[in-house]
Amino acid sequence: MQEAPPTPSPTSPAAPAEPLSHGLKQRHLTMLGLGGVIGAGLFVGSGAGIAVAGPAIVVSYLIAGALAMLVMRMLGEMSAAMPASGSFSVHAERALGRWAGFSVGWLYWFLLVVVLAVEATAAAQIAHGWVPGVEPWAWVLLFMVVFTVANLTAVKNFGEFEFWFASLKVGAIVVFLVLGGLAVFGLLPDTDPVGMTNLTGQGGFLPNGWSGVVSGVLTVVFAFGGLEVVTIAAAETDDPARAVGRAVRSAVVRILFFYVGSMLVIVTVLPWTAQQAGLSPYVKVLDAIGVPSAGQIMNIVVFVALLSALNANLYGSSRMIFSLAERGEAPRGLLKVSGGGAEKGGGSTGQAGGVPRRAVLASVAFGFVSVLLNLLWPDTVFLYMLNSVGAVLLFVWALIAASQLRLRARLEQEAPDALALRMWWFPYLTWVTLAGLLGVLLLMLTDDAARPQVLWSAGATALVLLVAVAREWRERKGPQVHERKPSALTGR
Secondary structure (H helix, E strand, O other), X not given: OOOOOOOOXXXXXXXXXXXXXOOEOHHHHHHHHHHOOOOHHHHOOHHHHHHHHHHHHHHHHHHHHHHHHHHXXXXXXXXXXXXXXXOHHHHHHHHHOXXXXXXXHHHHHHHHHHHHHHHHHHHHHHHHHHOOOOOHHHHXXXXXXXXXXXXXXXXXXXXXXXXXXXXXXXXXXXXXXHHHHHHHOOOOXXXXXXXXXXXXXXXXXXXXXXXXXXXXXXXXXXXXXXXXXXXXXXXXXXXHHHHHHHXXXXXXXXXXXXXXXXXXXXXXXXXXXXXXXXXXXXXXXXXXXXXXXXXXXHHXXXXXXXXXXXXHXXXXXXXXXXXXXXXXXXXXXXXXXXXXOOOHXXXXXXXXXXXXXHHHHHHHHHHHHHHHHHHHOOOXXXXXXXXXXXXXXXXXXXXXHHHHHHHHHHHHHHOHHHOOOOOXXXXXXXXXXXXXXXXXXXXXXXXXXXXXXXXXXXXXXXXXXXXXXXXXXXXXXXXXXXXXXXXXXXOO
8 A cells, every 4th residue: 555645845856847838927916916806895895894884894894904914925925935826725735735735726716616607797787787788698608708718828818808907996996095085185176075074973983883893894804805816826927936925015005005995985985874785885985076977987897897807717716726637636637738838938929838728618617607507596506606605715714824834834944045925923923814714704603694605615615625535545545556746845
C-alpha cells in the first residue's frame, strides 16, 4: 500500500509552471481589485441594510469591510509568497491537506456558477426593460455567449473587459461622492446645507440599537465577495508575487473608502426612513439633488456591474476548476489549454494561447444549467441551490484564515524572503478574523431570513467534505495506479 506523496517544504524546488498565459497586466489586476466587489450588492442591496440599521449602516459597513480587508491581507500574503491559479484552494491543500483544497475549491466553483445565473438573469431583466421586444431568455443567451467567447480567447480580452467595466463603476462612485459631498454642504444649485439632521433625527444614529448594526452586517457582508478573484488572476501576470501584492494593497483600503463613503453620503443627504429594500439608495439621492434621469443612469451602472461580475465569475470558476484538475481533484481532461503562444510579457500577439478552454466550457455549461433552473423554477429548485451557497463565502474566508495560520509559521521558518506582503499583527488579527467570521455565522443562525442559507450551505459543505474524505480513504486503501502530482508549498 502506497502512502500519498509527502508535502514538500517552502524551500523545495518549484514545480513546472502552469501552462497558462501571462496576458494580464498590472492595470488589469488593479482595476479588477477595485471594481471586483463594486456591484449590484452595493448599488441596490445596500438599501436593505439602511432599512434595518439606519445611519448606523456606516458602522455595519466598517465592520464587514474590516473583516473583508483582513481576509484579503491574509490571502494577499499567501498569494504573493506562493502564487497559483487555484489561489486559496492551493493554499488550503498545502496548509491543511488534500481534503481542504478539494473542498474549498469545489465549493467556491459551485458558488461562482450559481451566482452567475443570478447576475445573468438580473442583467437580462434590465435589458428587457429597455427593449421589451426581446425576451429575457434571449438576453441571457446573448450575455452567456459573448462572455464565453471572451473567456475562450486570449486572457487579455478578459482583462480589458474588466478594466473598462471596473473603470465605469469606480468613476460612477467617485462622481456620486463628489455630488453628494457638494449637496451636503449646499454647494449645488437649489440646495441648502444638510448638516447633521439626518444623522441624528428619525430615532438618532442608532434607531434600532446595536441589533440593527448587527442585522446590517449580515445584510452587507456578502457584498464584499469577489475580491478573491484578484489572487486567482495574479497567476496570469508576468510577475505574480509583485502584481498581487500591489493589487491587494491598493484595493482593500480604497474599496472600504468607496463603500463607507457612499453610505455616509446617502444617510447624510436623505433621512434613512426614505430608503426601501429593493430600491437603489443611490437613485433616491441623485433624484433628491436634482440629477436628471437618475434612475436610468443608475440602471446603466447596475447593468454594467452585473455583466462585470458575470465575466469575472466565469473567469474565476474556469481557473479554479483548472487548478483542481491540475492537482488531480477534477477530471484531467480539463487541463487542455489552447495553443498559439502564451502571450509572454503580456504582448499583443492576438493569439489565444494558454487558455483553459475546456475548463471555461465546463463552467459555462453548469452556468447555463443554473440559468435555466433560475428561469424555470426560481422559487423552488434554484432557491435551494442559492441557499446552498449562501454562506459558502464565509466558509471560504474561514479556511483562508486557517491556512494562513499554518503557512505563515512555516514560511517564517523555511522561506522568510518569500513574505513580501505580511499580515498585520500575526497571529492575533488572524484569530480575531476567525472569531468574527464564526460570530457572523452564529448570528445568521439566529436570523429567520438568514438561517436557511447557513443550514443549506452547511449541508453542501458537509457533502463535499464527505466526498473529499471518501476519496482519500479509497486512494489509501486501493492500489495506486499513478503517482499524483505533488502539491508543495511552491508546487501545483
